[in-house]
Amino acid sequence: xxxxxxxxxxxxxxxxxxxxxxxxxxxxxxxxxxxxxxxxxxxxxxxxxxxxxxxxxxxxxxxxxxxxxxxxxxxxxxxxxxxxxxxxxxxxxxxxxxxxxxxxxxxxxxxxxxxxxxxxxxxxxxxxxxxxxxxxxxxxxxxxxxxxxx
Numbered sequence: 001x002x003x004x005x006x007x008x009x010x011x012x013x014x015x016x017x018x019x020x021x022x023x024x025x026x027x028x029x030x031x032x033x034x035x036x037x038x039x040x041x042x043x044x045x046x047x048x049x050x051x052x053x054x055x056x057x058x059x060x061x062x063x064x065x066x067x068x069x070x071x072x073x074x075x076x077x078x079x080x081x082x083x084x085x086x087x088x089x090x091x092x093x094x095x096x097x098x099x100x101x102x103x104x105x106x107x108x109x110x111x112x113x114x115x116x117x118x119x120x121x122x123x124x125x126x127x128x129x130x131x132x133x134x135x136x137x138x139x140x141x142x143x144x145x146x147x148x149x150x
Contacts, residue, residue, distance in 0.1 A: 012069040015115035021065055024120060027058040061116070067132055073109040077102050086110040087131040091123030 013022075073081050080102060088096050088110050098106040113130060121128045 011065060012072070013063055013065045013067045013112060013116075015112045015119060017063065017065070017116070022061060022063045025060050025062060027060050061113075067113065068109070072112060074105040077105045077109060081106070081109050081134075083134055085132050085134040086113065087129070088114045088117070090114065090117050090121065090126070090128040090130070092127045092129070094129075 068081055068086070070078070086106065086109055088107075096106070096110075110132075113132060117128050117130045
């Protein structure tokens with residue numbers, strides 16, 4: 001059974017989140033191969049759904065705290081973040097393909113998760129891609145996925 005959150009504690013995610021409020025879990029469900037979600041749900045088009053290459057490990061970061069909140073996300077991009085989510089790369093030459101004048105603001109919105117990923121998977125040892133899916137039915141972000149390769 002989960003512990004109640006201390007009402008005096010902060011109610012949002014930050015890169016220095018206490019260990020008891022976050023869990024990093026290896027996701028061992030295959031994204032590619034015979035028993036992947038794509039093959040099971042969409043057998044005719046599964047060959048198009050290999051989103052995570054073989055050899056890449058996928059982790060999920062779970063927390064009961066909000067990942068996205070008004071003090072972190074500039075108001076100019078709040079709706080976009082809630083519609084599109086956020087993403088980034090660590091230890092790679094790739095950069096998020098944020099477009100237009102919103103790009104610097106979207107980078108600000110993802111800074112806490114970007115720092116958290118850098119702390120767990122140092123860029124000197126790992127190439128990581130992280131993403132936070134958009135909200136569903138107005139609910140808050142509560143988890144993010146991280147793909148890493150050494």
